[in-house]
Amino acid sequence: MPLFAFMLVPIAEMWILIEIGGWIGALPTIALVVVTATLGLSLLKRQGLSTLLSARQKMKEGSIPASELVSGVMLAVGGALLLTPGFVTDAVGFVLLIPKTRQWVLFKLIDRFRDKIIIEGEFRHLDDRNF
Numbered sequence: 001m002p003l004f005a006f007m008l009v010p011i012a013e014m015w016i017l018i019e020i021g022g023w024i025g026a027l028p029t030i031a032l033v034v035v036t037a038t039l040g041l042s043l044l045k046r047q048g049l050s051t052l053l054s055a056r057q058k059m060k061e062g063s064i065p066a067s068e069l070v071s072g073v074m075l076a077v078g079g080a081l082l083l084t085p086g087f088v089t090d091a092v093g094f095v096l097l098i099p100k101t102r103q104w105v106l107f108k109l110i111d112r113f114r115d116k117i118i119i120e121g122e123f124r125h126l127d128d129r130n131f
Contacts (some may be wrong), residue, residue, distance in 0.1 A: 013086030020087070036090045040082030045099045048075050067106070074102050 021029040027049045055068035078096030081089040 009088060010086075012088050013084075016087050017085075033087075033090075036087075036094075037082055037085075040079065040090065041094055042099060043094075044075060044079040044082070046105060047097055047099065048072070048079075051075060070106060074105065078102075079102050 017029060017033075019030075024032075051071045053069050055065035055072070057064040058068065074096045078093040081093030081096070082094075095105065
């Protein structure tokens with residue numbers, strides 16, 4: 001399946017770019033790709049800084065910034081997709097960069113892999129009277 005997607009995405013990108021180029025012309029299509037990349041990088045910078053500050057705050061409070069780490073990975077993937085020329089990758093990249101849609105994707109991933117997450121460790125039971 002990943003190999004199929006790896007082959008299908010560039011074909012879809014080329015097809016859509018050719019279609020849009022036929023409707024509005026080559027130069028406006030190229031300009032639109034450049035504008036989406038520039039807008040995406042601006043959004044990536046802002047969201048990345050916000051996520052970094054949130055992670056620092058959680059670490060100061062002594063908690064683990066797990067959601068911030070996952071958001072950081074999603075931001076990196078979204079930024080890489082926005083730098084890839086094409087409208088399909090731009091759409092997915094913007095979904096990963098916008099906070100509400102990124103949170104929705106995160107919840108869907110958690111729901112999908114909830115049964116596959118295994119946390120291993122050891123524990124000791126302490127009696128409350130020994131404190």
